[in-house]
Amino acid sequence: xxxxxxxxxxxxxxxxxxxxxxxxxxxxxxxxxxxxxxxxxxxxxxxxxxxxxxxxxxxxxxxxxxxxxxxxxxxxxxxxxxxxxxxxxxxxxxxxxxxxxxxxxxxxxxxxxxxxxxxxxxxxxxxxxxxxxxxxxxxxxxxxxxxxxxxxxxxxxxxx
Numbered sequence: 001x002x003x004x005x006x007x008x009x010x011x012x013x014x015x016x017x018x019x020x021x022x023x024x025x026x027x028x029x030x031x032x033x034x035x036x037x038x039x040x041x042x043x044x045x046x047x048x049x050x051x052x053x054x055x056x057x058x059x060x061x062x063x064x065x066x067x068x069x070x071x072x073x074x075x076x077x078x079x080x081x082x083x084x085x086x087x088x089x090x091x092x093x094x095x096x097x098x099x100x101x102x103x104x105x106x107x108x109x110x111x112x113x114x115x116x117x118x119x120x121x122x123x124x125x126x127x128x129x130x131x132x133x134x135x136x137x138x139x140x141x142x143x144x145x146x147x148x149x150x151x152x153x154x155x156x157x158x159x160x
Contacts, residue, residue, distance in 0.1 A: 059150065059151055059153075060150070061108075061110070061148035061149060061150040062096075062127060062148070062149055062150075063127070063146055063147070063148060063149075064096075064127045064128055064129050064146070064147060064148075064149040065127060065128045065129070065144060065145075065146055066109055066112075066128070066129045066130075066131065066144070066145050066146070066147045066149065067128070067129075067130050067131070067139075067142070067143070067144040067145075068130065068131045068132070068133045068138065068139035068140075068142035068143075069085075069091070069130050069131075069132060069133070069139055070132070070133050070134065070135055070136040070138070070139045071085060072136045073136070073139070079091070079118050079119035079120075080103070080118075080119050080120040081103050081118055081119065083118065085118070085119060085132045086118075086132065087132060087133065087134050088115060088116060088132070089115060089116050089117070089118030089119060089132050090107060090109070090115040090116070090117055090118065090119065090129050090130060090131050090132065091117075091118075091119035091120055091121045091129070091130040091132070092107075092117050092119075092120065092121060092128070092129055092130075093121045093125040093126050093127060093128040093129070094120065094121065094123055094125065094126075095126045095127060096127065096128075096129070097117075097120055100151065101117055101151050102117060103117055103118060104116060104117065104118075105117045105151060105152070106151075106152040107129070107149055107150065107151050107152060108149065108150045108152055109129060109131065109147055109149050110147045110148040110149065110150075111147065112131065112147075114152065115131060118132075119132070129149055
């Protein structure tokens with residue numbers, strides 16, 4: 001039963017369900033429940049700080065160049081998965097993709113939450129993550145930052 005619930009959550013995430021939204025990193029704080037207007041509601045299933053309390057077996061974080069993009073930068077094109085980009089997804093550089101950061105996998109961007117890999121950056125980018133945002137203004141404000149990013153392993157049976 002637990003595996004079927006987990007499978008349903010992963011399928012919903014891949015198809016844009018409620019678990020696909022980014023979630024806050026700070027567990028138990030007042031900020032954890034706060035969200036900016038127009039942002040998706042955080043996923044309720046996981047409320048742990050994804051960088052400090054990672055699941056057993058999680059690989060070490062990598063230092064990555066993290067930037068943001070919006071629908072304006074895509075020119076209306078779909079993501080590499082064939083779907084329209086949406087908040088809660090990230091594009092990863094080809095080297096991270098080759099290292100197992102594949103479509104549907106969850107990653108934690110320190111201080112920003114958990115996202116689902118749903119797009120691929122062009123060649124020439126290395127150790128980079130691009131977060132999809134709902135507006136160009138927000139993406140520009142985010143800018144480019146070097147942050148720890150962790151690939152989250154699939155949860156064991158019974159994990160949220």
